[in-house]
Amino acid sequence: MKLQSFDKIYHIHKKSRVKRWFLFIFIGGIITLFLPWTQNIKVKGSVTSLYQEQRPQQLNSPIPGKIIKWNIKNGDYVKKGDTLLQLSEIKDDYLDPLLVQRTQDQVNAKKGVREYYEAKVGTVNNQFQALHAARDLKLNQLKIKISQLNNKLTGEEAELAAAINELSLSEDQFSRQKKMYDEGLVSLTQFQQRSISYQNAVAKKSASENKVAQTRQEISNIGIEQNSVIQDYTEKLSKTEGDRFQNMGQIEGSDGDIAKLENQVANYKARQGLYFIIASQDGQVVQLNKAGIGEVLKDGENIGTIVPTNVNYAVEIYIKPVDLPLVKEGQRVMCIFDGFPAIVFSGWPNSSYGTFAGKVVAVENNISANGLFKAFVIEDKNEKQWPPKIKMGAGVQGIAILNDVPVWYELWRNINGFPPDYYEIKNDQSIKYEKAK
Template sequence: MKIQSFDNIYNIHKKSRVKRWFLFIFLTAVVVLFLPWTQNIKVMGTVTSLYQEQRPQQLNSPIPGKIIKWYVKNGDYVKKGDTILQLSEVKDDYFDPLLVQRTQQQVEAKKGVRDYYEAKVGTTNSQLQALATAKDLKLNQLQIKISQLKNKLAGEEAELAAAANELKLSEDQFARQKKMYDEGLVSLTQFQQRSISYQNAIAKKTASENKVAQTRQEIVNTGIEQNSVIQDYTEKLSKTEGERFQSMGQIEGSEGDIAKLENQVANYKFRQGLYFIIASQDGQIVQLNKAGIGEILKETESIGTIVPKTTDYAVEIYIKPVDLPLIKEGQRVMCVFDGFPAIVFSGWPDSSYGIFAGKVIAVESNISANGLFKALVIEDKTEKKWPPKIKMGTGVQGIAILNDVPVWYELWRNINGFPPDYYEVKTEKTGSNEKQK
């Protein structure tokens, strides 16, 4: 008797397809093992800017002050040079509304003092020239007097010589006359006449000697007077020169005071321009941390942040030290931005959806505070453009592309715990263009 339930439960007489499916799966697995697999390193990062000036900038108060007016609010877009807020002074040194004008008046007063001393220096120069001229004139007069006295002395010395000759002759005549008188050859009257002549010759010679001595004394006195004139005028010139140097010192001091006051004027004018905090570039005002009117700001205190409107985006990725040797400049990195849908096939990045290509332009040699090394990735212009809606600070998952290897090799590598193969970036230059592989 044939039991229907037995036939339904036991299919021993039916043909099985297990072997067929096993062979199909086995062959498929073998084929898959020989498919290409792209080795990669997964890293995390954030969106930043390629240039420092395009990154979010803090708005700081350059001077301490009190807020008296706001011109913007959170989220406003501003252009370069737009006023953000207005401050007023809180230091009593700058309360005077006419501070610049009064300081400028001090500058003008100092310039007047300088001009006065410059005029005094000019007058002193004229005095020096007059004293020098008077000194030369006086010395020339004394020199002429000395020359005249020397000529006079020469004449008197000639007279003295003549008187001496005359005296010698009179002495000889007197001696002969006396001898003749003693012998009785001449009378007493004749002898007395000769004696008188002899006495006159002596007196004449004595007078000539006195004249010569007097003239020589006058020459000496004139020389002494000449030295006295030199000393007197030297003292006057030194005194006047000292006054001149004193005035020049006052001029230099005035110049220093003028420069200091002009520096203060410039600083006061520049400080007045700091009462208005303006936008340094086009962008959006965010994170304003001061509210209301009358709040006091300290010097360099942060007011908020301005996010630049135009940005050349880049991605900062952080690499583990063990993976650092595998990352090179020019290496290809696939980026998955937070908020943008993506379907990622790890081993086949070219087949993934929603990922964007970039290339490494710099790898920092110094480790960061988080224990990782930072690298900078920019957009690859030869492939799909990065989404325009990304923002600064957006999270990014990066896939650093390495070598293409078979699937069986990648499985064998992971089973043995070996690192990925070292990836060399080859650069071919054709003219001015560079193609990176």
């Protein structure tokens, strides 16, 4: 009698399928070893932006002041130009509510002083011209007088020459008359008449000489007077010129004071505009660290942070120095963003789910404080779009794609500790250069 339990426990007479399964598994393993495997480097990083103006920015107080009004709260979205909060002045130099107007009054007063000196300069210029004209007129008068005296001197010198000739003739006649009187040829009366004529000729010559000497003296005196006039007017003109330069110096000084005061007015007006802290761009206000009304802010003190709304996101990844030669500009990187589920097949990144493609645009040559090198990755426009809900600073895991090799080669490389095979990324310029060659 054949028992059923015996047949279920003992399989001596049944055919075994172990060999078949072993063969299938062995052939499958062999096939798997020849499947393509994509070498890669795993890196970590965070979401950022390539542009400084699109990164989170601090809100700073441009001046020291006291908070008197808040227009926002944490988490509010603001537009460029929106007023975030209002400050009031705390410095003694700026507490006057009419500071701008009073300073402008000082400017107007300085301008009035400058106009006064400008008018004074005009008056001094008129005086200078009048002195020039008076000097020229006086010198012309003296020149005319000298010319008249020279003409008079010429006439008197002619008279003196005639008197000398007449005296010479009278002297000769007197000598002959005296000789004739001594010989008794003429009477005493005739001799006395000739003597009187001789004496008159001598007197006439003396008078002519005196006239010539007097005229010459007058010419000399007028020359001295001419020099005195020149000296006098030179002093007056120099004094007037000095007054003119002094007034012009006052004008230049007034211009400097006016410019300084106008600069103060402009600074005061600009400072009044700084009492309102304005949003520099569209974004969300976060991390406000001041509370309430009446808190005092220092110059440049941080109030909070504004995160821009319109951002061209990028990823900054950190690479180990040993892997740095494997990462080049243009390299393909698969990004896994925190908060977005992903299924990753390490050797087959193209078959992974929840990964987003990007490419390296820059690798920093300077090592970071954490001992790693930083690289920047941007979205690859030719592949799936990055999720719109990513946030600035979110964590990212990256997979830098290298070369495709068989599975057996990758196992052999890891067992022996060899580095991955990598290929050079050719940019547009290198391709154009190769085509040109």
